[in-house]
Amino acid sequence: MDEAHNLVDRASSMYSAEIVKEDFLELKKLTAQYGGRMARHIGSCNRELLTMKKEIPEEGYRVLSSIAPLHLKLLSLHEAIQLFLEEHRQIPERKEVLNFYFNLTSFLNIAEMMDENYVVYDEIRDDGRFVVRLYCVKPAVNIRNCLDKGLATVFFSATILPVRYYMEMLSDCPEDRAIYIPSPFSAENRKIMIANDVTTRYTNRNEAMYRNIYSYIERVISARLGNYMVFFPSYAMLEKVHVLTEELPESLGVEVIAQEQYMTESDRESFLRAFEEKDNVLALCIMGGIFSEGIDLTGDRLIGAIIVGPGLPQVCTERKLMMDYFDSRTAADEKEAASDRNGFRYAYQYPGINKVFQAAGRVIRTETDQGIILLIDERFATRRYTELFPVEWNDSVICNMQNVDGILEQFWDYKSKEI
Numbered sequence: 305m306d307e308a309h310n311l312v313d314r315a316s317s318m319y320s321a322e323i324v325k326e327d328f329l330e331l332k333k334l335t336a337q338y339g340g341r342m343a344r345h346i347g348s349c350n351r352e353l354l355t356m357k358k359e360i361p362e363e364g365y366r367v368l369s370s371i372a373p374l375h376l377k378l379l380s381l382h383e384a385i386q387l388f389l390e391e392h393r394q395i396p397e398r399k400e401v402l403n404f405y406f407n408l409t410s411f412l413n414i415a416e417m418m419d420e421n422y423v424v425y426d427e428i429r430d431d432g433r434f435v436v437r438l439y440c441v442k443p444a445v446n447i448r449n450c451l452d453k454g455l456a457t458v459f460f461s462a463t464i465l466p467v468r469y470y471m472e473m474l475s476d477c478p479e480d481r482a483i484y485i486p487s488p489f490s491a492e493n494r495k496i497m498i499a500n501d502v503t504t505r506y507t508n509r510n511e512a513m514y515r516n517i518y519s520y521i522e523r524v525i526s527a528r529l530g531n532y533m534v535f536f537p538s539y540a541m542l543e544k545v546h547v548l549t550e551e552l553p554e555s556l557g558v559e560v561i562a563q564e565q566y567m568t569e570s571d572r573e574s575f576l577r578a579f580e581e582k583d584n585v586l587a588l589c590i591m592g593g594i595f596s597e598g599i600d601l602t603g604d605r606l607i608g609a610i611i612v613g614p615g616l617p618q619v620c621t622e623r624k625l626m627m628d629y630f631d632s633r634t635a636a637d638e639k640e641a642a643s644d645r646n647g648f649r650y651a652y653q654y655p656g657i658n659k660v661f662q663a664a665g666r667v668i669r670t671e672t673d674q675g676i677i678l679l680i681d682e683r684f685a686t687r688r689y690t691e692l693f694p695v696e697w698n699d700s701v702i703c704n705m706q707n708v709d710g711i712l713e714q715f716w717d718y719k720s721k722e723i
Contacts, residue, residue: 308459315443321414322437325353345381365427444476463661495715496700500685504613518548527712530607535591535663562588592659607675615656626651
């Protein structure tokens with residue numbers, strides 16, 4: 305299985321399921337004219353969901369120890385929908401009823417396979433919808449049940465780090481083994497720098513921070529003209545820095561392009577074509593997005609990646625629940641900071657650093673590629689992050705506004721003389 309680093313989130317999503325209260329109301333309105341047994345069971349389920357919704361605390365969600373009353377009513381509704389579909393084969397609403405039926409079937413199937421690796425919760429979402437979700441926090445057992453149908457499986461990825469995290473999330477077999485294969489590319493062909501005089505923490509985001517990020521971008525480009533990608537943790541930050549790039553000196557001849565939300569396939573192809581057809585392209589992209597993995601820009605088509613921040617996922621209900629789940633399963637000292645516990649690492653740090661590795665991996669794609677990788681955030685210089693770096697990154701250097709120009713000049717001069 306290639307690109308196995310993506311399997312944790314994909315498997316978790318595949319083995320999770322949810323029902324939405326508003327869908328029951330929609331189905332009831334859609335089929336009201338037919339009345340009958342199904343309508344009664346829809347009403348019964350909706351009343352149960354309404355009772356649950358009224359019990360939601362101020363936080364907007366709660367963990368449930370059981371959904372037994374709801375589960376029984378959903379089973380009855382499932383049977384009623386089956387009979388309804390058998391009796392009404394030509395009605396115009398059949399497609400919508402089928403879609404509801406398939407989603408309900410998935411929910412009930414997942415409910416049957418739930419174990420200690422699941423968290424069940426209900427939530428009122430930002431759009432007002434009330435949801436009951438069966439969340440697969442750790443998909444290892446479910447994945448194993450699939451893998452047992454074969455003789456053996458090899459998971460591989462250039463960024464399946466830290467290995468222990470992926471082994472725990474993808475496998476529950478203690479006999480499994482991991483192999484680390486050193487990079488075949490020469491470390492002399494790239495320079496990894498860590499800018500430790502900038503923080504991108506959410507609480508520290510301000511105009512001064514955005515301008516510092518822009519200053520690093522300008523210095524990197526000025527050191528050697530060429531095609532670069534800058535990876536941001538969010539569209540909001542990308543847009544802030546995008547405005548500042550209008551100050552780039554015209555003498556540099558840089559063309560700035562920016563990733564947009566909801567790009568079509570044609571938009572994506574046009575975006576990447578710029579790297580093939582032009583020489584001084586500065587692309588502003590989203591970390592973990594469509595341009596941060598799975599693309600090959602070899603030679604001088606890309607000579608640098610600037611990565612802004614450690615890629616921590618946005619705070620949401622499921623990230624909170626994942627953090628609580630893994631914190632509860634470790635014997636962490638109560639005096640430890642929350643960010644030192646497994647919960648924070650599993651829910652935020654490890655998924656984030658993988659995005660960083662993927663983005664950095666865009667630069668060196670062949671044995672002759674050359675380029676720089678600049679990590680902008682003081683956290684990258686701390687042990688909490690350096691201990692996660694690939695072995696090949698042990699030659700990374702700390703930089704700041706005072707010495708970054710010299711480091712860049714020295715690297716590019718060295719490579720020019722080598723050529």
